[in-house]
Amino acid sequence: MSLLKPFSKLPGLCTANILLVESEEQFQQSLADALVEETAVTVNVRLAKSLPLPMENEESRPRIDLVVFIINLTSELSFQSAEASLKYLDPGYFLGKVCFMVTNARNASVPTERLDAVRKLAASLNCPLLFAEDQTPDGVTNATERLLTILKVAAGLVPMATALYLSNLTRCTVPPDIDQPSFD
């Protein structure tokens, strides 16, 4: 078992590296295409279906600044895969270098329990939880912008801000009454 470590490699000059983990490998491709369009910094995108990452890429892989778990809410498998992948991350990542991105949350066929489970998961790890629309080009642009904002901070490209500081402000919190049955 190889842990992915946040500080095991030296950072590149004016580059930010992001790892997108999605079991379905659909949305990550369009996100990646949009992410590398960024001109202010060089963005390297690594795509993975799940963690752990294969050993043979260890050498060529740059320092990963931000790990994004993309969860499709309509699929239980997607959530389970993300949950299983989490344990292959070094605890250092959870100081602001991990975020969850949920798609299809507006879909009517999504059981509410699954969204609650994702929120609890994100809250227990002190990670931000983003919602994205993967069907429309606008949604992809939007999601890209939000990821880039976090990524720049996580890569240390924004003066006076650190990933840990940002995550204190953006992390997901769960309302205390989430387990209560609703009365409506």
Add this chain to the structure above:
Amino acid sequence: MDESTKRLLQRLIRRIPTQMLRTTLDKWGRLTGGQLHSMDFTQSKWALTEKLLAICEENELAVKHITELEMIYIIDNPNQGMWYAFQLMDPEDDAHSVELTQFKEQFKSHLRELIRHVSVKIKKHTDEAVWIRIAWGDTFSRPNHMKPTYVVHSLQTPYVFVTSLTSKQKPLLSQALVLSTRYQAIKDANLSGRKLTAIRDLLMRQYHQVFPTRYPTPLAENNPAVSNQHIEKEQAESAANRLQAACEAFGGGMLPQLQSAVYKLETKFRDHSNKTMTEREEPFRCVVKFASTNLLESLRHCASSGIASTPVTPLLSSIPLKGKNYFVITDNGPGPSSQMRQPQK
């Protein structure tokens, strides 16, 4: 022209889309050039039908000419209704030398022996397939041209494709086919679909099949779209392996469009936590049906994207392998591990 012939023509014109009407009538060749020119295809269907009825009256066309037009339309647009595949078994020695005229005569005479009131029309299509249109009557009534059965058979192949056949007519058709093609038996191939070409391609293996190789093609050749140097797939190799395995199971490129696959389970219920059901003697019967606009494509995607594990379970991969989409699964033997598939019927 009598009343029923007129109704047949009206119904047929209603079925043919306006933009195809002209070419279909052209192919039919029963109208003179002047008559074709006099028809205004921008008019409504109703007006066109009236005009065509008058022309047919003038040319003294009968039922057999109208059925000809119907055959031309159906041959060009076979994807209507469900097609069922049948397989001829045990060829006799001269089965391979059956030729069209002989088959035509034999088939007609054999069918006429079995049932008096029947109207058969046989036409050879350009792709070597023989198209047979059968309008069935019974002992007291004349052939009903409103509900014809279509049969497609390529000579020298053991497959026959049939649409809109009732269970009453099935034995008659089977017998006539077996006798005229010089085979000894015919059986249901357990394959059906809305696209005739798809089920034909599946049975005759006319689709892009992928075979296991020791030297897989380089990934770059397969997907040239991956170009951006800033995007890198970490698990590209395993993804390529999955795609290869999925293509080996279901075929590469465009796949025949099947609409459904049905598994009829007649196995014992096995669940250690549910004793009442497990101890029951009789099998637990249920039907599992997969439906999609392109089933094989969906299954291949499931396997290649990792939703279904690879290697693909033989239950799914035997759809293209055996050319079937209806399976009956039964227990073979007493042990829980010796669960065997045995497609029947």
